[in-house]
Amino acid sequence: MKSSWTLKEHSEGVLEVIVDGDVWTKAQKHAFQYFKKNITMKGFRPGQVPEALLKKQISKEAIYEQAVENIANTVLAQAVQEQKLELVARPTLDYKDASDESVTLDFNCVVEPEVTLGEYKGLDIHKDEVEVTDEDVDKELERVQDRYADWVLREEGEAAVEGDQVVIDFVGKKDGEAFEGGSGENYPLELGSQSFIPGFEDQLIGVKTGDVKDVNVTFPEDYQAKDLAGQDAVFTVTVHDIKYKERPEINDDLIKQLKRDGVETVEKFKEVTKEDLTKERERQAEDKFTSEVIKAASDNATVDIPTVMIENEVDSEYQQFVQRMQQSGFTVEQYYQATGQTEEDMKAQMRPEATDRVKNSLVLQAIVKAENIEISQEDVDKEYKEMSELYKMDVNQIKQLLPAYQVRADLAQQKALELIKTSVK
The missing domain is CATH 3.10.50.40 (Chitinase A; domain 3)
Known part of the structure; x- marks a missing residue:
């Protein structure tokens, strides 16, 4: 088996594989046996038709086509590994020059695009400072008053x-x-x-x-x-x-109505509320900082994203939307009827953010390669353990749902993102 890869435009190309020798000979024999087992002819029981008669009835083209179908997946996997390709969609297949001696398979592939990184270290981005004032806490007290108002x-x-x-x-x-x-x-x-x-x-x-x-x-x-x-x-x-x-008066009796553990006085409410608001605003500031950092690194990079990658991301987000609708007790049809929208409208709205997510991921992958970031097996095992505790699931169940290579890739991207964040000016 010989393979060659020809890259064309937009990360699309042809993976050509010539299959010959014992592999192709065996594939044709298996194809003939397939027909022998499944073909029916008058006067013969299934599987009992004489081979000489079968060979007259079955064309060479039919044998070749079935043989190609039998070996396509195995051949593709070997050729992808040999050419070190990273496919982003299922290839389409054409075959040519089929004979008893050999056949040429052309897999039309879409691969991960090349990313040209721009500046991603030392970005001039600052995290917002967090402050919680007495006025902020007083507003939370007012919300408690509103909750119990008449x-x-x-x-x-x-x-x-x-x-x-x-x-x-x-x-x-x-x-x-x-x-x-x-x-x-x-x-x-x-x-x-x-x-x-x-x-x-x-x-x-x-x-x-x-x-x-x-x-x-x-x-x-x-x-x-x-x-x-x-x-x-x-x-x-x-x-x-x-x-x-x-509104009711602000006093300890009002706070007790909240029935929050350890919070029974106005002063304690103010203390806990200030802590909670500070944590929430710190989380928001961190999320905003992270979003701005990855956007800057992504904007500085150049990549021609294959359409199929964006559409796959859109389809994934759309399925999540459908599931959320079902969980809320509605169908997407009811949603469309109420809003006057269509599936295409929804997907069109999702497409810009889906494009950004795909580009961000590709840029982070490129940074992983550029910085030689590696994830140890210990890191992977630790992540599985944490996920097991978080979701109350057995580790083996999680491994079946999320293979190790995906965990390793996710952790590597997280490290790349941390590298960008810690290097800001």
Whole structure:
């Protein structure tokens, strides 16, 4: 068996393999036996047709085609290893020059693209400093007050102010015609919550119980229902009740209602809240820093990404979206019906971020090679153990789901990312 690799454009090429000798002879014999076992002829039981008669009935082309099918996977694996290729998609196969002595297989392959690294060390990127003020903690206390607040009915004649809850009926019309999903009854709307279309809630400030008011709005250009996006509409609103929020006093009794272990006083709540906010903001700052670092290294690199790699990433993300929908009790069809979108719309939205993820991964792989980063078996075993503890699964189960080469590749990319982060100015 002889193989050769010819790289063409966009990381696509042809892996040519000439198969001859015993390998090809045996493949043809196995192909003939396949036909002998499966072919049926009148007057003979299956598998009992004489070989001389079979050879007259079965064409050479049929034998060659079956023989190629029998050996294609084995030949491909050997040739890929011999040429040290990294395939990113299943190749397509053509064969030519088939004879009793040899056959030439042409595998049309897409391989991982070459990455030309730019600057990735000493990047001028800074991590945000984290600060939690007393005001931040006080806002968390206000949220506790809101959680246990009561809605109290305003007296007749009192006008609604921001923060009040108005109980309303509403009917929306576009060009004088009511539209689907544009009406509701006895809907409790908190003014200032920004849960309705921009401008809707602002126009209800100052209304009184019993008022009927037309609210004029323009739907956002990116509104999920395409037939309404960017369109003007009028909502006729009837106000039934207006309520204001009566917050409880901030004291130890209020904090005890939270039933948090070890947190029973206002002072303890402030202490724990400040610690929690600090950790959360540090995590956010680290995530932002990491994102900016890898984006900078990726922007400085040059790579022609094969379309199939991006589409595979999009398909993977789309399947995760479908699973999330199912877990929430909805089908994607119901989602599309509610939003007016299609599968193609969703995938088009996913494609830019999917492209970035693919490029980031390729750049990190290139840095792994450039820096000769290696992952020991001890590192792999440690990662399996940590995953076992995290997911409460047996290590052997995890190994079946996630092979060692994938763990090693992931850990290597993590080390490459840490190298970039620790080298910033």
